[in-house]
Amino acid sequence: MIESTFLLSLFPIIFLLPVYAQVTVYGITGQQFIGQTATNTAAAANYTGSAAYDPTVLTAPGIPIGDQYPSLQFDIQLQNGGTNGLSLTQQGSFLGFSVEMSVVNQVLGRNSTYLQVPFLNLMANVVQRGGAVNVRVGGNTQDLAVLVDSLPDGKIIQKDTSASTNPTDTPPLQFTNDLIIMMRNISDLTNVRWYLGIPFNDTNWRLAIAEQGQQILGDYLLGLQAANEPDLYADHGHRNLSYSPSDYLSEMQSLVSAMSSDSNIRNQSVLIAPNIATGDWTPENVWDTGFVDVLDTSLAYLAVEHYPTDNCFAQFGIGTPHDAQTIFPTFLNHTSGQSFVQPYLNSTAYAQTKGKRFLMMETNTASCGGFAGLSDSFGAALWTLDTAMQMAYSNFSGALLHVGGQNVYYNPFTPPPTNQSTFHQWTIGPVFYSTLAMAETIGPSNNSRILDLGANNGNIYTPAYAVYENNDPVRVALYNYITDSSGGSDYTASISVSGGQMPSQVRVKYLVAPSVSEKHNITWAGQTFGAQFASDGRLTGFEDIQTITCISSCSITVPAPGFALVFLTDNALSESGATGATTTFPTTAYTKSINTVTVDASVLATSNGNRGGGNMGSTSKGSAANGGIKVGVEYGCSAGVVVGMALALVICLLEEW
Ligand SMILES: *[C@@H]1O[C@H](CO)[C@@H](O)[C@H](O)[C@H]1NC(C)=O
Ligand SMILES: *[C@@H]1O[C@H](CO)[C@@H](O)[C@H](O)[C@H]1NC(C)=O
Ligand SMILES: *[C@@H]1O[C@H](CO)[C@@H](O)[C@H](O)[C@H]1NC(C)=O
Ligand SMILES: *[C@@H]1O[C@H](CO)[C@@H](O)[C@H](O)[C@H]1NC(C)=O
Ligand SMILES: *[C@@H]1O[C@H](CO)[C@@H](O)[C@H](O)[C@H]1NC(C)=O
Ligand SMILES: *[C@@H]1O[C@H](CO)[C@@H](O)[C@H](O)[C@H]1NC(C)=O
Secondary structure, eight states, X not given: XXXXXXXXXXXXXXXXXXXXXXXOOSSOTTOOOOOOSOOXXXXXXXXOSOXXXXXXXXXXXXXXXXXXXXXXXXXXXXXXXXXXXXXXXXXXXXXXXXXXXXXXXXXXXXXXXXXOHHHHHHHHHHHHHHSOEEEEEESGGGGGOEEOSOOGGGOSEEEOGGGOOSTTOOOOEXXXXXXXXXXXXXXXXXXXXXXXEEOOSOTTOOOHHHHHHHHHHGGGEEEEEEOSSGGGTTTTTSSOTTOOHHHHHHHHHHHHHHHHTOTTOOOOOOEEEEEEOSSSSOHHHHHTTTHXXXXXXXXXXXXXXXXXOXXXXXXXXOSOOOOHHHHHHHHSSHHHHHHHHGGGHHXXXXXXXXXXXXXXXXXXXXXXXXXXXXXXXXXHHHHHHHHHHHHHHTTOOOEEEEEOOTTOSOOSEXXXXXXXXXXXXXXXXXXXXXXXXXXXXXXXXXXXXXXXXXXXXXXXXXXXEEEEETTEEEEEEEEEOOOOTTSTTOEEEEEEEESSOOOSEEEEEEEEOSSTTOSSOOEETTBBOOSTTOBSSSOBSOOOOEXXXXXXXXXXXXXXXXXXXXXXXXXXXHHTTOTTTTTTOBEEEOOXXXXXXXXXXXXXXXXXXXXXXXOHHHHOHHHHTTSOOEEOTTTTOOEEEEEETTEEEEEEOOOOO
């Protein structure tokens, strides 16, 4: 939100800086970040490279003292049936991604026949656990995007700097429909569902993205945002200073009218609004115009966008300074996520009275790129996992983590800089692990309901949630925000279930790291994506699922710091991407000889595993015929998807690209 607030004043500065060909124009174009905080290593102090690889490591907060220190032994008493206060039903795709439109050619693929293998693998990893993944292509750049017939050199997007007439000098983004075809090709390989946005810079309405989006993506298009942070349009000079929620409603009515007279838009009930940053307007300011009743059948979802804080001062010298080391502890407790959702509780209740679902279309740890050492820490992973669960408990129906370019700290995943793509692989951020754990916590039934347990007398360092299916608890999520390498702050929760058979044993997966400050040494059930530039999007290492025998209760130890996901039934484990699910999808991947990193000839983390639906083998027939879809700028490899007996082989050939 604040990111956008400062755009007007920032752009003149930004455009004096060298602008890379392919970096995001989202507020911080071409900006090289310098570690601002806790420069506890010489490397960090002297670092002048891209934010995404900043080595800054913060100091973990001290162990809480006195009343704040949690009890290290506590009970969690659950019951089958009759539990009050559960959320609406939630989907395993709850926590997805928001990809800034201007970086799609780096993150998703170069075009419809040249997909990024690591992106496919990362998405497949989430799909395997949650059943689907939702990805938004949009952001500030969506409002200026223009669909064109073709671009030079077969490009799918281009920033048209010559045509930048808008007050912020944001170059309009041109794109071809091959971008949307690329998205469709991705969905045909793994169950990615998409959000797009209708440009709002021209109320003569450019509806091509709605027409093409529906035609090409079909059911994989979940909805179209109508305006991106309209409460900041006046500040940014996109509208006059008196622009109000009722003016926005009038524009929405004009949009709806234009759409209804466009016979190429088959589904009219697709709009997502108001997408306010909760900056200059509250959601209630919008609801009180009669917004939802007036637009009723056109609205697929109600939505907002929000970041808990911003790093605008360090990056641009504007706004309130925040020091990463000082604010780090404020992220590392349960209150943080509760405060994050608080402004929206009335709206999630209101949405239910109107029969609408409510989304968080864009968030992350902090706007203006996040904070070095904070946004890319294990602490951020715990915060994201708690805040996402808090949103689910509070009746949001989904949330999207924002993905920028090389110049932000908070990315869940970052492709290597374009000129390093032949020898570097992707960098997976700590918050990506949150999306895996979240997908498994909710699971793929689309029938999970969430309860914040207020565990351990509500101690803010040891929150816990239970996940219910058909009114019975199936999984329990346990957090420990404290960093204490002595082991002295590990806690043990004793879980019991009444009103039915007590489980004789439960299975447990851990998300762990040595410290909340840790950036790379992070494992989910023993597996990792490794260090910077090290990942092809597949987890490495053996999956480690612990078995705990229960007597009168099940005693689960949670390390400090750490997260434990407890599966109360065998089915709860197997549905959430059980081990072995991927073994029917072997991959033989050879890297180009120039590569210093080799890719294991092992398992491609594909979608669906044993579970069917979106099966790679059965949905990529088109590509089976003639070598098909080419994937993998990273390895300089192409891939043919070969179909046979539910076996999909992705074969990367030695080929110079
Ligand atoms: C996609 O990009 C590759 C590599 O740049 C190129 O060879 C191929 O022709 C492009 N495909 C389309 C459909 O433009
Ligand atoms: C991907 O897109 C191309 C168009 O460039 C199309 O020919 C091809 O069939 C698509 N592949 C899949 C798997 O849908
Ligand atoms: C909740 O939102 C509705 C709709 O805007 C509004 O009428 C009501 O006053 C709000 N309640 C609170 C407590 O803010
Ligand atoms: C979520 O919605 C359910 C169903 O309406 C309701 O019972 C519950 O209290 C709501 N939870 C919160 C935190 O508002
Ligand atoms: C990649 O490009 C950047 C920016 O132009 C340059 O500073 C860097 O040295 C290049 N790296 C390589 C390995 O060519
Ligand atoms: C859950 O929802 C996703 C997305 O709509 C869908 O692909 C999947 O088939 C659903 N799963 C079940 C079990 O209904």
